[in-house]
Amino acid sequence: MKRYVLVRALYSVVTLWLLVTIIFGLVRLTGDPVAMKAEAGADAAYVAQLRQSWGLDQPLHWQYLGFVGRLLRGDFGHSFEKSLPVRDIYFERLPNSLKLGFAAFLISIVLGVPFGMLSALKVNSVWDNTGKGIALLGLSMPGFFVGLILIIVFGIELRWLPVLGKGSSAFVGSAPSTWLTFWFRDWAHLAMPAFALGWYFSGAMLRITRSGMLDVLGSDYIKLVRLKGVPEAVVVAKHALKNSMIPVLTFAGLNLLIMVNVAVVIEVIFNWPGVGQLLYDALSNRDFPMVQGVVLMSGLMIVLLNFTIDVLYGCVDPRIRLSR
Amino acid sequence: MATIPIGAEGRIAAVRAARRGYRVLRELPMVPLVILTVLAAVAVLAPVLAPHGKLDPVKPTREQCVAKFGAGDCPYVDNAPPFWSAGGRLDTPLGTDFLGRDVLSRLMYGARISLIVALTGTLFAGAIGTVLGVLAGYMGRWWDQIIMRITDAWLTLPSLAFAILLSSVRGPGLWNVVLILALVFWSRYSRAVRGEVLALRERDFVKLAEINGIGKLTIIRRHLIPNVMNTVMVLFSLQVGVAVIIEASLSFLGVGVPPPEPSWGLLMAQERESLLEGRWWLEVFPGICITMLVLSANMLGDWLRVHLDPQLRNR
Numbered sequence: 261m262k263r264y265v266l267v268r269a270l271y272s273v274v275t276l277w278l279l280v281t282i283i284f285g286l287v288r289l290t291g292d293p294v295a296m297k298a299e300a301g302a303d304a305a306y307v308a309q310l311r312q313s314w315g316l317d318q319p320l321h322w323q324y325l326g327f328v329g330r331l332l333r334g335d336f337g338h339s340f341e342k343s344l345p346v347r348d349i350y351f352e353r354l355p356n357s358l359k360l361g362f363a364a365f366l367i368s369i370v371l372g373v374p375f376g377m378l379s380a381l382k383v384n385s386v387w388d389n390t391g392k393g394i395a396l397l398g399l400s401m402p403g404f405f406v407g408l409i410l411i412i413v414f415g416i417e418l419r420w421l422p423v424l425g426k427g428s429s430a431f432v433g434s435a436p437s438t439w440l441t442f443w444f445r446d447w448a449h450l451a452m453p454a455f456a457l458g459w460y461f462s463g464a465m466l467r468i469t470r471s472g473m474l475d476v477l478g479s480d481y482i483k484l485v486r487l488k489g490v491p492e493a494v495v496v497a498k499h500a501l502k503n504s505m506i507p508v509l510t511f512a513g514l515n516l517l518i519m520v521n522v523a524v525v526i527e528v529i530f531n532w533p534g535v536g537q538l539l540y541d542a543l544s545n546r547d548f549p550m551v552q553g554v555v556l557m558s559g560l561m562i563v564l565l566n567f568t569i570d571v572l573y574g575c576v577d578p579r580i581r582l583s584r
Numbered sequence: 585m586a587t588i589p590i591g592a593e594g595r596i597a598a599v600r601a602a603r604r605g606y607r608v609l610r611e612l613p614m615v616p617l618v619i620l621t622v623l624a625a626v627a628v629l630a631p632v633l634a635p636h637g638k639l640d641p642v643k644p645t646r647e648q649c650v651a652k653f654g655a656g657d658c659p660y661v662d663n664a665p666p667f668w669s670a671g672g673r674l675d676t677p678l679g680t681d682f683l684g685r686d687v688l689s690r691l692m693y694g695a696r697i698s699l700i701v702a703l704t705g706t707l708f709a710g711a712i713g714t715v716l717g718v719l720a721g722y723m724g725r726w727w728d729q730i731i732m733r734i735t736d737a738w739l740t741l742p743s744l745a746f747a748i749l750l751s752s753v754r755g756p757g758l759w760n761v762v763l764i765l766a767l768v769f770w771s772r773y774s775r776a777v778r779g780e781v782l783a784l785r786e787r788d789f790v791k792l793a794e795i796n797g798i799g800k801l802t803i804i805r806r807h808l809i810p811n812v813m814n815t816v817m818v819l820f821s822l823q824v825g826v827a828v829i830i831e832a833s834l835s836f837l838g839v840g841v842p843p844p845e846p847s848w849g850l851l852m853a854q855e856r857e858s859l860l861e862g863r864w865w866l867e868v869f870p871g872i873c874i875t876m877l878v879l880s881a882n883m884l885g886d887w888l889r890v891h892l893d894p895q896l897r898n899r
Contacts, residue, residue: 274733275733275736275737275740276737278733278734278736278737279737279740279741282734282737282738283749286749286750286767287749287750287753290750290753290754290763290767291750291753291754291755292753293753396879396882396883396886397879399825399878399882400825400875400878400879400882401871401875401878401879402829402832402833402871402874402875402878404832404833404836404852405852405871405874405875408852408859408867408868408871409868409871411859412859412864412867412868416859416860416862416864423860517742518742521742521745522742522744522745524744524748524833524837525833525836525837528836528837529856539745539748540837542752543748543751543752543837543838543839544838548752548753551748551749551752552749552752554745555741555745555746555748555749558741558742558745559740559741559745562740562741562742563740566740
């Protein structure tokens with residue numbers, strides 16, 4: 261087990277290093293970090309000064325070493341707009357995004373998993389076709405379109421739900437009283453963005469649940485359980501469900517991270533002050549370090565999550581941890 | 585023994601061909617094909633079909649000017665409603681936008697942008713990914729290790745985050761979006777193609793080719809690439825939908841196709857204020873267009889997957 265964890269950790273480190281290198285290389289190969297700040301025709305002296313202040317006038321290998329070195333010390337760069345460390349701004353916004361992400365995550369599971377199971381249990385029935393239809397629509401309707409329709413219906417025509425913002429509750433790191441209350445207030449503000457965000461992922465979730473369930477239901481041990489005369493409900497609830505949930509949970513974890521970090525368009529539409537809106541603001545303020553920092557953060561979180569999932573798999577399944 | 589009259593073979597063959605053709609036709613996924621054909625036709629024929637230009641405001645009638653501005657002459661009437669509401673007219677069936685431009689015409693030209701960007705972007709991604717995947721799978725050893733580690737690292741980042749990062753250094757622009765799509769999505773292909781090639785290279789026809797001393801490049805070109813095309817086609821059609829959404833998202837955020845080009849995502853972004861003023865149609869029409877395109881691409885992809893991938897035939 262120890263060996264397995266070590267190998268996985270090594271893989272994660274290599275992936276992380278490659279990721280950082282790819283980002284560094286691509287950014288410099290395809291464009292110019294300064295191009296964003298200084299438009300075409302900008303004063304040459306100003307551009308030169310920008311390059312110098314970002315260290316872009318140095319040779320590439322020095323730039324690269326400096327970049328990796330700063331990342332290793334946990335320094336994700338300084339925001340251009342606010343002259344604060346990117347990391348601090350990011351973590352200030354993170355609770356809002358987590359709240360939205362968790363809510364959307366729950367919605368995607370509540371919509372996706374039961375329908376997916378129903379689809380798999382009654383293959384090629386009306387239920388299955390409805391489920392497939394929902395999944396297809398979920399994957400085809402962009403979240404921002406769903407969000408705009410929700411705004412039209414519930415925000416503007418019916419006036420049931422607030423259209424913009426996250427409400428008055430805030431997560432303040434220095435005030436412990438907000439740590440808990442933050443999550444349970446202002447659900448009216450949360451409802452529409454969470455649904456719009458969860459909608460897209462519920463389609464994917466439905467498909468994964470369905471195919472996972474079909475795999476398990478076709479396996480030999482389920483046939484044996486059925487041969488013993490166990491009632492179908494018990495077969496599904498006790499024997500099939502647990503095993504079919506493994507891929508679903510893996511996928512769900514990744515989805516959660518994506519929802520937290522890349523809900524850019526939804527957050528912009530609903531004016532939700534999370535990480536996604538941070539990314540958008542950085543884009544429109546031409547704040548390259550901020551964009552890069554947020555993207556690096558999401559990459560880091562995903563690599564860590566993959567590592568955790570691998571280790572958990574290893575704990576659960578000896579076949580996996582002994583294969584190497 | 586039944587005798588077939590001379591000259592009838594041709595007719596029988598023709599009947600059989602017709603039957604086979606009919607069977608194939610009946611199995612084809614009609615809904616997505618029809619939608620895609622219509623969208624493609626609209627995109628190609630946009631200059632002919634569109635009632636107005638994509639950038640010029642529609643010349644309003646005297647009555648409209650009087651109704652809106654109280655003057656007999658005005659350069660344009662902005663935010664005209666679609667034809668079924670009061671104040672709308674058949675000349676601009678889906679209304680006009682905030683600069684008095686015809687929404688229907690702009691949507692038609694928008695189909696061009698979406699299709700060009702999504703198709704070429706996905707095509708480039710597919711080409712890069714296929715070549716790298718075949719190299720990794722067939723050359724093995726260092727090629728495999730290096731290419732697949734890079735692919736794995738590439739796959740960890742969410743595609744939208746990657747696209748946003750790249751667009752922040754490229755800036756807005758149609759071909760920039762194509763480049764970004766190609767750079768973001770190639771890793772999907774290389775992963776799938778490599779797996780396929782690992783199985784293919786153990787097959788007899790590849791082994792025989794190797795024994796006959798045929799060069800590696802020829803084997804890749806003649807034997808491997810044609811055999812992975814099924815997988816690539818399936819992935820391609822499924823990726824087109826994702827590419828359309830990414831393009832729309834980037835345009836929505838202002839780093840995709842720049843104004844005044846009528847990208848559907850951009851149209852939605854530009855009309856967010858009119859939404860709060862009750863003119864919902866300006867948001868909904870481009871949204872419906874995006875959904876239709878992505879939906880039909882996904883349906884076609886699912887159909888191809890079921891029919892081209894033997895492992896999935898029973899799903």
